[in-house]
């Protein structure tokens with residue numbers, strides 16, 4: 001049967017319509033293969049030995065893998081789906097041609113299956129050789145497994161050990177740059193911050209996986225165009241007028257917290273749980289106009305657990321960019337839907353029951369005055385309100401760690417209490433406005449944000465077209481990079497007695513901060529925290545009211561913590577005994 005008559009037999013409706021392109025390609029390729037075979041036979045009769053080697057299917061597969069690797073190597077972030085699709089369609093066409101030629105199964109195995117395996121094995125080998133021996137990043141120290149695959153980093157992030165491991169590696173090698181992935185480095189250098197995160201820098205590929213149900217929040221978007229518009233919308237939610245409004249709600253919520261601690265009468269409480277629930281309820285109140293019902297037990301008890309699971313899952317997949325790209329074409333995994341469903345029901349509730357509520361969502365619903373654009377409802381809006389809630393919970397992490405530290409460092413707790421006490425005696429009250437300039441309280445919060453920061457891993461960016469030249473080291477264009485916050489903010493180069501909690505470094509002992517550039521608790525540049533002032537107000541208010549009202553004591557055990565992009569704390573039992 002001729003090729004053209006075979007093609008006539010193929011149905012031209014239904015599923016075959018999708019393969020029309022492939023069908024035409026197959027016919028053309030088959031004709032071409034026919035004529036190439038003719039030509040080769042002719043050539044072979046004149047050069048039998050040479051032809052035997054170079055026309056071997058394995059030789060061709062190796063040559064093709066070399067070409068593919070040469071083409072793909074300079075592409076900064078090759079799109080996995082496109083690469084796989086091209087490979088799949090070419091293979092499909094090739095297999096189709098072999099089938100059309102009605103070849104034996106053994107020939108198909110010899111000419112299709114085995115060369116494919118050779119092709120893939122060669123690609124893997126070439127990639128490993130490039131990553132280990134040719135990449136300009138090979139000069140930087142780091143675990144060997146990290147230079148060949150992102151799996152090393154994914155494993156660390158998924159297990160919550162990432163930022164501690166990175167800190168240990170920087171210390172072990174005493175190096176500002178550590179290679180933590182085939183194309184990824186950690187840069188512990190205060191001087192590099194301004195260069196990496198200046199202007200409209202490109203966000204790292206790490207954020208791609210953070211898209212919830214296909215939509216990114218302001219932090220995850222890698223489009224500077226969208227970010228500029230979205231940031232204007234977000235900033236409207238944090239004007240001084242709005243902050244006053246949130247302050248009143250934060251004061252109410254804190255009074256409730258103080259009352260519930262009073263009721264415990266100095267008994268042991270799981271401080272981590274108390275602060276996590278408080279922070280999530282407050283974040284929900286400020287985002288959706290009603291609390292999440294965690295403290296009064298009316299909400300889903302698994303809410304906090306679903307956040308923890310989601311962050312661990314995200315940490316793992318965000319690092320495996322290829323895998324996360326493929327996952328975006330499959331059904332949302334349960335860990336994601338469970339995480340989203342809690343805050344989505346809060347959003348739906350808000351829209352249904354208090355659409356006029358004056359909260360962060362009310363701003364996110366408005367359009368940007370300059371571009372006349374707004375968040376698309378519901379998914380884009382949900383991704384952003386969800387993010388607001390997540391950021392709100394981060395305050396609880398800093399609070400728990402601060403109370404533990406104050407319980408261990410009685411001199412600091414007493415000094416803070418005395419400042420608050422004399423403030424009250426002078427006629428001051430414990431409102432957000434009244435305590436905002438208390439120097440020792442501010443110093444305590446600064447020190448907590450340095451040592452007890454909820455975001456210890458660092459912000460991921462991609463180096464631009466010109467690379468980054470820091471004099472003593474150079475990063476090539478398109479390197480994925482991050483400044484590891486924990487390592488940086490606990491580095492003796494930048495802070496004297498860096499591991500110690502010493503609020504006085506922010507007051508009378510300023511020389512203990514050797515380089516202020518290394519203090520970036522809220523990030524740096526374009527994407528720096530939009531809710532910074534709100535977070536500081538919340539932290540100051542809760543710490544002031546709790547320390548003014550209670551003597552904080554607790555277990556002297558190591559507090560376990562993991563970081564999945566955002567820190568998650570283990571249990572810490574504290575006692576809050578009323579001062580009187």
Ligand code: HEM
Nearest residue numbers: 218219388391392395455459522523527528529530531535
């Ligand atoms: C202790 C508390 C907090 C800390 C340490 C903190 C820190 C940070 C950091 C490090 C970033 C990332 C910067 C980057 O990716 O370049 C960030 C982003 C952000 N934070 Fe906070 N944050 C806190 C609380 C809050 C709160 C309560 C809100 C209020 C909703 C908030 C809103 C945001 C927003 C909207 C962004 C994204 C900014 C952007 O991409 O343009 N944060 N924050």
